[in-house]
Amino acid sequence: MKTNLLLSTILSMSLAFPALAAQVQPGETLAENQEYTYWLLDAIKSMDPQINTDVEGSGIMRSLFEGLYNEDQNGGLVPGVATDYELSEDKTVYTFHLRDTAKWSNGDPVTAGDFVYAWKRLADPATASEYAWYMELMQVKNAAKIIAGEAPVDDLGVRAIDDHTFEVTIDAPLPYFPKMLTHSSVFPVHQKTIETLGDKWTEAGSLVGNGAYVLNEHILGEKVVMERNPLYWDDANTVITKATALTINDENAALTRYLSGELDRTQVPAGQYPRLKSEYPDEAISVPQSCSYIYMFNVDTAKGPAALQDIRVRKALSYAIDRDIIVNNILQGGQAPSYNWTHAATEGFQMPQIDYASWTQEERTAKAKELLAEAGYGPDNPLKLTLNYNTSEAHKKIAIAVQQFWKGVGVDLTLNNMEWKVHTDKMQNQDFEVARYAWCGDYNEASTYLDLFTSYSGHNNGKFFSERYDELMKQSKTAADPNPMYTEAEQILADEMPMAPIYQYTKVEMIKPDMRGLGLNNLMQNWYLKDMYRVAN
Incomplete structure (x- = not known):
């Protein structure tokens, strides 16, 4: 017997909105320009959710892919590919119900099998993921043995009951398990693309994702360009049309480019926040x-x-x-x-x-x-x-x-x-x-x-x-x-x-005052490009 644990937060949000996407507030008018350019300190090592380990890379993963759940502006859980879940009475079996409108950027449906493939891939020693241990931390059944090479990857406690029902069995109750589902390492990936292209599957023009954006261009150590994915299930509520991340190793050079209007967001160089807060009180933030x-x-x-x-x-x-x-x-x-x-x-x-x-x-x-x-x-x-x-x-x-x-x-x-x-x-x-x-x-x-x-x-x-x-x-x-x-x-x-x-x-950052939806009240500072928008001056 299973008990339905549809979170009240998720319930209220799903009734009020298709998803917690960009929410233009009363009195706000959208700007004509909905492009966004921001700063990266370092090159993104990998566009593969199961391989990426960088905080900056995770922000890009949340734009190109989508997991079972996302976070709202305050860090609360909201639906992603999953609309709700059920939890067994012993609190060790989660049954996630997936929306039937979720698609990959090539038009294929997102299915429970995609999550099974990605989670097994993360745990598989052959993948050599630094985040394989995350499966073990989540207490997913047999994860520890699989990671240690003591059990086959097919023994992992995940299965697709049908295309839109994903089941996870964990070793023991874990109260914060749902919180762990927003991490990019457990995002689904497109099996056919990986098996066809191998390591080249993450290149611009080849990467197939299920997020609100697609990878348009990636020049390692220079820039990442993402554009709206018209096949994303909630594209109608997505506002930013294009995002460009520029890699600039020198924070002072990045600040100069921000002040000249080339960047919409950048980190404040060490020691400069007091001055910048005084000169740009609506742009300098520390949270x-x-x-x-x-x-x-x-x-x-x-x-x-x-x-x-x-x-x-x-x-x-x-x-x-x-x-x-x-x-x-x-x-x-x-x-x-x-x-x-x-x-x-x-x-x-x-x-x-x-x-x-x-x-x-x-x-x-x-x-x-x-x-x-x-x-x-x-x-x-x-x-x-x-x-x-x-x-x-x-x-x-x-x-x-x-x-x-x-x-x-x-x-x-x-x-x-x-x-x-x-x-x-x-x-x-x-x-x-x-x-x-x-x-x-x-x-x-x-x-x-x-x-x-x-x-x-x-x-x-x-x-x-x-x-x-x-x-x-x-x-x-x-x-x-x-x-x-x-x-x-x-x-x-x-x-x-x-x-x-x-x-x-x-x-500690400089952010253009017309930017909204950056999730600054979320202690994790996880941001979702699909939630962001620009307002008219």
């Missing part, structure tokens, strides 16, 4: 974003430096960073200094009491010197390390500041700047000592952060391992209240220090 900025330590026993195997060294490196200088003097965009991993605004998260967070910086620096001396390092025998970071003026400024902080406690730090793709490739191969890293939540729940440092994570690039940590995170999946486990897991990270937390994000 919370669920992301944490860290320096990850390579503690891999085979590839990492021996010094970083010592907890005292890792703690000293973290303690010596003056986070207040970074957020108040360098960034100046409302960011918060961080002494833990999970973003403080995460829904339901209870911040643990981490000792060094309450110390003065003088106390932290003194303790850093003491720990390094115990480990055999100091002014006469400096610890030599290299920091990798990807191209960005803000990353560079922070790196230079940390270089000085660490010099003061007896560390000789070499800075190594590189392109994003090279940077991430090196991290994935443990070819680094210390690396600039940031994680943005995949959904609004603490596990999206804490699962990353498990031994089975696809993103634990520093190869930190704690048997107790793994145990806690596995137990949290079936706990009535996982918060005590999350608190203990955070304490393990503070005690073991596999990374140095630095700050928690805000989204």
Whole structure:
């Protein structure tokens, strides 16, 4: 016997609108120009939903593809390809009902089989997806065994009951499971196109998607151009006709192009928000974003430096960073200094009491010197390390500041700047000592952060391992209240220090005042091009 769990939010939205698409408010008049041009810091590594790992890439995935559910302007769930679902009494079997009007951009119907294919593809070791672990985090039946190569991919707990009914079986009840369905890694893909074209299926002119937009042009490291998909099931309520994303590695150059009218949205360079807010009060914004900025330590026993195997060294490196200088003097965009991993605004998260967070910086620096001396390092025998970071003026400024902080406690730090793709490739191969890293939540729940440092994570690039940590995170999946486990897991990270937390994000941007529907009230800062529009001046 199954119980219908049609969410009240979904019900109200589906009754009022065909979908939560662009909603022009009373008194607003649409502008004649409905094109949108925005900034990307780095090249998009892949247009494949099961391969993409970038936050910027995810925004493009949400335009070219559509999953079971989307998010509204405040982060709530609204229908995507699924209109509703049923949940079994034991809360382990989800039955999703798919709309029969959903089509691929080549005219084929979107079916439950497309989701089965995509989810199996994500879990299949042959795909080599960094997000394969996401299937395991979702508790999809047999995912862990399949990812480990211990079971065939066809054993994954997904099936198409018919073309418009998709069933998922999970190992144990997971209250936040529906939230996880908005992530791009679980979007459907077009099987025939992939099997026909192989790796070339993601090229402009070849990519077949089911989103509100199609890929018109992609010049790697230069630009991505998307245009309205007339076959999208809700095209009638889509307004933006064309979107162009320009890759500009220099934030100051991007700001110049924004001010000259070439861009409609760009990131504010470090330290410039106060001035820009004063000069352009209707365009400069700073809103919370669920992301944490860290320096990850390579503690891999085979590839990492021996010094970083010592907890005292890792703690000293973290303690010596003056986070207040970074957020108040360098960034100046409302960011918060961080002494833990999970973003403080995460829904339901209870911040643990981490000792060094309450110390003065003088106390932290003194303790850093003491720990390094115990480990055999100091002014006469400096610890030599290299920091990798990807191209960005803000990353560079922070790196230079940390270089000085660490010099003061007896560390000789070499800075190594590189392109994003090279940077991430090196991290994935443990070819680094210390690396600039940031994680943005995949959904609004603490596990999206804490699962990353498990031994089975696809993103634990520093190869930190704690048997107790793994145990806690596995137990949290079936706990009535996982918060005590999350608190203990955070304490393990503070005690073991596999990374140095630095700050928690805000989204600090310049946005043209005629833009609407950007989802700025959504903590995840997930935006949907189909929800956006321009108003007349």
